[in-house]
Amino acid sequence: MIRACLSALALVLPLAAHAQGGVGSALPGTAAEARGTGDLGVVIERATGSVLVVDQSDRAALCRVEGLGDLSHASLTFSPDERFAYVFGRDGGLSKVDILTCTLENRVVQAGNAIGGAISDDGKLVAVSNYEPGGVKVFDADTLEQVADIPMGSKTVGLADAPGSRFVVATWDTGEVWVLDHSADPADPQVTQVKGVGANPYDALMTSDGRTYIVGLFGEKGLTTIDLWADPPRPRRILPDYGKNQPDLPVYKMPHLQGWTLAGSTYALPAVGLHQVLWADAASGAETGRTDVAGQPVFVTARPDGRELWVNFATPDNGTVQVIDGMTREVKQTLQPGKGILHMEFTPRGREVWLSARDDDKVVILDTRTYEKLGEIEARAPSGIFFTTRAHRTGL
Amino acid sequence: MIRACLSALALVLPLAAHAQGGVGSALPGTAAEARGTGDLGVVIERATGSVLVVDQSDRAALCRVEGLGDLSHASLTFSPDERFAYVFGRDGGLSKVDILTCTLENRVVQAGNAIGGAISDDGKLVAVSNYEPGGVKVFDADTLEQVADIPMGSKTVGLADAPGSRFVVATWDTGEVWVLDHSADPADPQVTQVKGVGANPYDALMTSDGRTYIVGLFGEKGLTTIDLWADPPRPRRILPDYGKNQPDLPVYKMPHLQGWTLAGSTYALPAVGLHQVLWADAASGAETGRTDVAGQPVFVTARPDGRELWVNFATPDNGTVQVIDGMTREVKQTLQPGKGILHMEFTPRGREVWLSARDDDKVVILDTRTYEKLGEIEARAPSGIFFTTRAHRTGL
Numbered sequence: 001m002i003r004a005c006l007s008a009l010a011l012v013l014p015l016a017a018h019a020q021g022g023v024g025s026a027l028p029g030t031a032a033e034a035r036g037t038g039d040l041g042v043v044i045e046r047a048t049g050s051v052l053v054v055d056q057s058d059r060a061a062l063c064r065v066e067g068l069g070d071l072s073h074a075s076l077t078f079s080p081d082e083r084f085a086y087v088f089g090r091d092g093g094l095s096k097v098d099i100l101t102c103t104l105e106n107r108v109v110q111a112g113n114a115i116g117g118a119i120s121d122d123g124k125l126v127a128v129s130n131y132e133p134g135g136v137k138v139f140d141a142d143t144l145e146q147v148a149d150i151p152m153g154s155k156t157v158g159l160a161d162a163p164g165s166r167f168v169v170a171t172w173d174t175g176e177v178w179v180l181d182h183s184a185d186p187a188d189p190q191v192t193q194v195k196g197v198g199a200n201p202y203d204a205l206m207t208s209d210g211r212t213y214i215v216g217l218f219g220e221k222g223l224t225t226i227d228l229w230a231d232p233p234r235p236r237r238i239l240p241d242y243g244k245n246q247p248d249l250p251v252y253k254m255p256h257l258q259g260w261t262l263a264g265s266t267y268a269l270p271a272v273g274l275h276q277v278l279w280a281d282a283a284s285g286a287e288t289g290r291t292d293v294a295g296q297p298v299f300v301t302a303r304p305d306g307r308e309l310w311v312n313f314a315t316p317d318n319g320t321v322q323v324i325d326g327m328t329r330e331v332k333q334t335l336q337p338g339k340g341i342l343h344m345e346f347t348p349r350g351r352e353v354w355l356s357a358r359d360d361d362k363v364v365i366l367d368t369r370t371y372e373k374l375g376e377i378e379a380r381a382p383s384g385i386f387f388t389t390r391a392h393r394t395g396l
Numbered sequence: 397m398i399r400a401c402l403s404a405l406a407l408v409l410p411l412a413a414h415a416q417g418g419v420g421s422a423l424p425g426t427a428a429e430a431r432g433t434g435d436l437g438v439v440i441e442r443a444t445g446s447v448l449v450v451d452q453s454d455r456a457a458l459c460r461v462e463g464l465g466d467l468s469h470a471s472l473t474f475s476p477d478e479r480f481a482y483v484f485g486r487d488g489g490l491s492k493v494d495i496l497t498c499t500l501e502n503r504v505v506q507a508g509n510a511i512g513g514a515i516s517d518d519g520k521l522v523a524v525s526n527y528e529p530g531g532v533k534v535f536d537a538d539t540l541e542q543v544a545d546i547p548m549g550s551k552t553v554g555l556a557d558a559p560g561s562r563f564v565v566a567t568w569d570t571g572e573v574w575v576l577d578h579s580a581d582p583a584d585p586q587v588t589q590v591k592g593v594g595a596n597p598y599d600a601l602m603t604s605d606g607r608t609y610i611v612g613l614f615g616e617k618g619l620t621t622i623d624l625w626a627d628p629p630r631p632r633r634i635l636p637d638y639g640k641n642q643p644d645l646p647v648y649k650m651p652h653l654q655g656w657t658l659a660g661s662t663y664a665l666p667a668v669g670l671h672q673v674l675w676a677d678a679a680s681g682a683e684t685g686r687t688d689v690a691g692q693p694v695f696v697t698a699r700p701d702g703r704e705l706w707v708n709f710a711t712p713d714n715g716t717v718q719v720i721d722g723m724t725r726e727v728k729q730t731l732q733p734g735k736g737i738l739h740m741e742f743t744p745r746g747r748e749v750w751l752s753a754r755d756d757d758k759v760v761i762l763d764t765r766t767y768e769k770l771g772e773i774e775a776r777a778p779s780g781i782f783f784t785t786r787a788h789r790t791g792l
Contacts, residue, residue, distance in 0.1 A: 037433050057519070306605050349788065
């Protein structure tokens with residue numbers, strides 16, 4: 001009878017369900033009980049097509065989910081209940097992972113080559129931005145069935161959600177921004193096209209209020225912002241000198257615009273190809289200063305209180321992380337937390353920062369005030385770290 | 397054997413555990429399974445000493461927990477994993493509710509008369525602000541054992557968390573602000589006293605970055621702000637005309653400062669005793685305009701994108717809610733969602749607003765763009781509505 005009961009229990013207990021193998025595998029110490037999901041996170045293991053579910057409170061891995069395809073350039077979003085992660089792989093795979101039961105609940109290969117996605121503000125639609133065949137496809141968040149297919153005659157980049165069941169995306173080939181409004185009919189979005197955004201948008205960023213969409217340009221200098229509250233929305237050029245300075249300048253990595261930070265009314269952003277962080281006034285778009293740093297910056301990420309900015313770097317300086325004081329704009333700390341630091345994620349209220357050290361096969365956890373190491377988690381070539389609090393944010 | 401198995405299951409299944417009665421009671425439709433907690437919430441039932449656990453996704457109540465004492469002026473905070481709610485009752489009761497299993501896990505009566513609390517940024521300490529005997533007491537978030545007792549020779553108000561295991565509170569009798577830093581020793585906080593804050597602080601507000609603490613004064617006009625990044629922090633008076641205008645002016649309810657909103661660089665705040673919302677520049681503290689509204693405003697709450705502000709009112713106008721356009725500062729919508737609207741809570745990305753209609757014994761759910769009613773939930777004289785996303789915010 002005990003064995004029978006245990007079998008029955010195994011059917012309902014979340015993290016134990018796949019402890020015997022299968023797609024998900026529980027790591028030692030996995031708790032076999034109901035639990036809150038507000039302190040969970042997911043780490044992309046880029047080389048092995050797997051993700052690691054982690055627990056912020058215990059600073060530990062809970063389990064690994066495999067079989068997600070090519071995650072060499074992957075990102076993810078969370079469902080509003082903070083239970084499901086939608087993982088966008090480079091190979092066009094869209095995977096839905098249940099982080100409570102540690103299972104790959106569903107997976108569709110929806111394109112040949114994809115570059116990220118977003119979830120609508122009601123949690124019902126997941127959109128994916130595609131290089132091949134281009135355009136955007138939209139899926140039912142519950143079933144992953146296709147709801148809408150919006151070809152745009154172009155590769156798309158910088159897909160982000162906006163309030164009111166909207167998605168915003170930029171088109172690489174045609175230099176446009178498309179606003180897709182699914183609020184009236186999920187399957188047939190109302191489309192607003194903003195033309196003349198600039199040559200070859202390569203990435204974009206939505207401010208956290210969902211109002212301003214900022215497009216980075218590969219084909220020319222400067223950036224373009226669009227005020228989505230304006231009717232109609234129009235492109236506005238800012239930071240006209242921002243971008244690659246000389247044609248022969250080696251740029252080891254074009255910085256993601258998600259590496260930007262808006263602290264108060266000031267942007268801090270990685271200079272392209274230079275060992276500098278740039279400061280710009282958010283209202284005017286004018287540059288207001290520069291801070292010299294240890295390498296080519298990739299992410300300039302504000303601690304949640306905005307008082308410090310943490311910077312990581314492109315190769316060959318990707319073992320260094322620097323901390324800039326947001327008031328003095330001076331480097332106050334230089335750290336060597338591990339080899340190949342690809343990403344930094346703060347706990348929601350900023351007490352800790354988690355860093356992926358790809359070439360050390362671990363995630364390193366630091367106290368954001370003392371800079372002491374609080375813990376480490378083994379991970380296979382980790383890249384992006386995503387905490388569930390992202391479920392509640394606009395513009396990701 | 398089946399019965400024995402079911403008994404075993406009942407021990408581990410979260411929401412079914414108390415379906416047979418006891419402290420928690422499951423409502424019809426309760427799901428007996430593990431679930432994410434990112435879309436849960438808690439509604440205070442002020443007259444019955446109970447709380448209702450609600451599900452944002454299903455727009456439904458999950459269960460009720462009773463036995464929390466006097467909740468006539470109650471608030472709560474959440475643990476970082478979004479599983480536990482710490483409920484601060486008027487009678488000095490501190491209750492820890494497990495919203496997954498729907499149980500009152502622990503309860504201590506820690507004072508004779510209390511006025512709110514906060515949780516530290518590492519989730520380890522819960523602080524309570526007391527009228528009687530005054531001061532602040534700090535408890536272990538896990539066990540509710542007392543960790544520290546900080547008498548201040550005064551009633552205390554406006555307790556809020558700040559980054560780095562700190563709490564900030566104002567003293568009614570002595571006109572001070574105390575900063576308690578528990579980072580080195582939880583049991584023996586380092587205390588910074590800011591004197592000369594003004595006569596009789598009655599409430600306070602922390603900005604969401606944990607930098608600026610704003611104190612409302614009952615004994616004189618104006619408000620006092622303190623920049624917690626300054627060393628030492630000093631009081632600065634703003635809005636010198638803010639407050640009760642004539643001694644004989646009837647003020648039906650002193651507005652909570654949590655009713656303030658910071659939208660961009662502008663504060664929107666309820667005028668005391670007047671049928672107006674005031675606008676002020678956050679940097680200078682100067683008033684920049686007024687909007688006439690339908691009654692004495694209580695809460696002026698920004699939709700998460702900041703484009704609209706929703707306003708509720710003191711009696712006799714507490715059946716009305718108005719929506720102000722954040723760009724034009726004009727009232728764009730007047731609603732009558734129910735009787736005795738005490739509180740408004742937005743879903744994290746602003747798609748819906750939930751309103752407590754105390755005198756209708758229900759929670760009313762509106763679409764924030766169409767203003768259509770999306771649902772209702774029966775509740776006993778509901779007051780505060782708290783969604784779990786608050787676990788991730790600073791300064792609550």
